[in-house]
Amino acid sequence: MRLRTVGRMLAVVVALAAFSGTAQAETAAEILVKMDKTVNGFDDQFMDNTMTIINIDGSKKSYRFSILQKGEKRLIRFSTGEMKGMANLIEGAGRVYAYLPGQKKVRRVSAHNMQQSFAGSDFSNDDMAFTSWPGNYTAEIKSQDDNYWVLACTAIPGKSAPYPAAEAKVRKGTYQLDAYTFFDEAGKPIKSFENSDLTDFGGGLMRNKTVLVTDLRTGHKTQLEIHEFKVNQKVPDSKFTQRELEWGR
């Protein structure tokens, strides 16, 4: 091997080492921001999903719905099941509206309703309204290895974090959120989310296609499968208004 080639290889190794050293130097907050960017860091995003609820006895039932999101606003529409035609609009913290097709009425959803499960799944309404990690949690690096950081997250008082504490497993390099667990006040784990099946949804848009939620108290599971994922479609703010809900009725 020529000396010049060896020297170039050494330079690359040194550069890589320097890069690794730079990554290790990132703070938990920075990691959290970058992770959140892979999940929510778009001007807007659209997902078409199927949610499969898996009972303890193995029986399943599925619902199809779509989510349109921009910042902290979300519009969820059910397209199958007994809730077909229903829509939820999250305008912001504490401002949630539901369209009930049977009554042809838009109804404000109270805070106590938010604790209910989303369509009988292991997602709660609060989970569905959760749109920002750094906006709701502070983080510390609990542990790490070559592939992952594990961030211990604590809810910011006064914000709308769904649970008091969480642990997020962030993949190094891609900052994809591969798994996270929510904990109650006593530190007991409540729910775990496992994201898998990283897929290119077109134009290099990477997203974990499958999310498996497990209720750690009951063993009950819910699987979310993303069929379609689009971002930055220049969705206007008017899509997240009661006018939009009324239009759909």
Next chain:
Amino acid sequence: MKHKTTLLFAGVILLASGSAKANWAEMISLSGSLESDVRFITDNWRGAKKGQGYEFEMNRNDINLRLRADPTERVQAVVDTRLRFFGFNEAATLPELISRERIDPFSFQLTEAYVAVRGVPWSKMDIKIGRMIQTWGTVDMFNPTDNLNARDFSDPLNFMDKVPNQMLEIDIYPTDWLTLQAVWVPTFKPSQLPPSAVLGFALEYDDNGCVAGFPAPPLDADGRAVLGSLFSADGPFGMDLDLCRLNFANPEVRTVMPKAGISNSQAAARAKFQAGPVDFSLSYYYGRFKFPVAYTAVADVMSPGGKTSGFVTDSKTIDPKKYNVKYVAEVMYPRMQVIGADFAYSSDNPWVPGFKAEAALILPEKVDFGMSAFLDGEKLDLGKDPANPMRTITSSNGSGKPFVKATVGVDWSYSDIFYINLMYVYGFFDEFNDRFGLHHFFVGATEFKFLQSELQIRMSSVLDMTDLSAMIYPQLTWIVAPAVELSFGYMHFFGDTSPRDPLDFATKSRFGQKATGRNVAFMKAKVTF
């Protein structure tokens, strides 16, 4: 005129055309449901005749189809239909047996058929024209500000159905926190009453087949005194007449419908505001009350061997040995204006219940009820003073003074397990502060969910605190599979079937009277697609 309207319509749609959808599959959305409903009457004292009951009341199947077309992002057309098969044979004669429609009767209903256009002519304006159903008000079910559509009470288990009507709706969204709405309804449509409503005008018979009671007209104390003496020697017939001596034909009730003039069209406007945790709205309605109010009554009496008045009608069941009586009543739909307000409060604290309130100030038309009687063609003097004959009794059945109807409610839920909704209601749907007045109600609904909401047990009840009658409605719903529901339940009414004072209209029991409906057990199945 028709062509011009079509062209105008087409022009509006062209203006509104935004980006057109690529293909039909994207434009059309079809949804609907199949429902089956079987009900069994669990009493034998609330029917037209004593002992009638313990039989199937309903055996119907519904197919609901809703077609929605979105040819562009700014235009939407909706057609919502219902095909109902009643499930009971109606063929009573041999020739009818060759008709499938008689053996298996059905009805077709167009629930909604409208076109909506968004952002035309102003970007913050939406227009909707066609047959539709409006739902105003924030509280659940008992909405005194919701007056545009008449109620459909053909199904006593369903308080939320409405009679659709053709309307023009304009919605304006000037800001995020303000929505303005105006609706014009050209023609009037009355509420659809339950099948048991005819029992409100039915006669009661004793074991001997003699008339034992008749529906009391809305008379004041003086009028009731005249009514009470009608068949006594002090009365206008001048003799004691045992009710067994009377042959009553079935009372006839006619409706006085408003004419289809523009002055009888309805209009309403509403402003909805959002202010933090509070949503509130102000509304105004001009139109008519959708439930019938008693207006006139005529008793046409023919003595044995005598003649009918000819002014009213001839009885078809004349008994030559008895006094034959035909009672013809009229009901009308009084005008009203409604000024409404409602609000809903949602706290951020999940332990704080949601709070809703809605009130309507109703400015009603004054209604006076009139009653006359004829004997053998001659109008009777119902008074006591021969020098001043009184050929017609008149009693107030709606003073014309403004009155309030209101609902206040709280609801709260705990996780997926428990939900409770409590309401105080002043003034039921069909109460118009006439001689029956406005009653106070307490409404409660609790729901328990099990097995990830697959199994729901709901208990609803309504207590009339004015006459202490009540209704209970327990229901079990099982979501067998997504979009498939099975429900079992029971509805029971408590209260006297006869009024406390047989001559006093105001003493009939809200839930006890037979007109409210039968006690039923039901089973329903529904598939949504």
Next chain:
Amino acid sequence: MRTLISMIFVVALGALVACGWHSDGGKTLEERYPHDDGMPTPKDTQEPKDVSNEPDDNKPDDSESASDDSESGSDDSESAADDSESGSDDSGGRPQLDCSDGQPVVFFGQWAVELIQHGTFSPLGSPLELTITDHFIVKTDTNGFHWEFCDEKLLVDNNGDFDTFVTVIPDALKKAPKTGISTVTPECNRIPPQTIKWTWGLEDPNVNPLPTEDELEGHWDQDNDGNPGVTLSVESPIAGQRYLARRITFNLFDSSSGEDSWEGILDFQIEESGLGASSAMLKAVVPITQNHMKTSTYRVYRTDATDCASLMSSK
């Protein structure tokens, strides 16, 4: 904001112009079915006539005179002008009517009247069916109608035994013409609906309340036997005598006519007050109520019998 103000303005305007609505059902009926109160009404001719058909000396004190405005109410008779009055207050009724066809209807002669009343009473605890048949003979002449009470037959069905209850009408009652019975007022081709009252042992047929054993005011010792009221002999089940006052109100409904006869349906109400008895066990008054499961009737027919004895001999 401008829009809001405009809305408020519209509401206020609407409130101002739209009040004053009034639907008057009474007025609607008056307009739909006008009545000229200058004309007599059926009530005037249908008013119960409580007039005795006896001559003056037998007439109860407070008999009401028959109506002066004598529209008959039948389809084909303008009840002829002047002399179509039926049942004048003093003659007990005129025997002749002028009818629209010009042919007089003459009620001269003898007429038998039967009032057949089906009732129930409970002397022994459980209700028993009974039939009371009152027989009258009525003679008419130029002076009017003359009533004579012939007899009353009482038939009580005591579970197939018809002989348990036997009473005897005193002769004094039969003969005493002042029974208080009012005229049966005929018209040209029928006996129109009317109320008649028949009293036993009462001065005033309308006295209210009836005299009692403790308060005898109003009673009339009609049979003049020294006992109050009318003395009714009871032969079975307990022998003895009862002193009583009684008022029977008959509502006669329209009649159908045959040859020299009329028949119709009646309702009756018996008010009775015990004024004493020969034994304590006979003092109790057992009310008799009409049995609506059977049809009570009246019958008026021409008879050849000249007196009660000959009439009853054929019964």
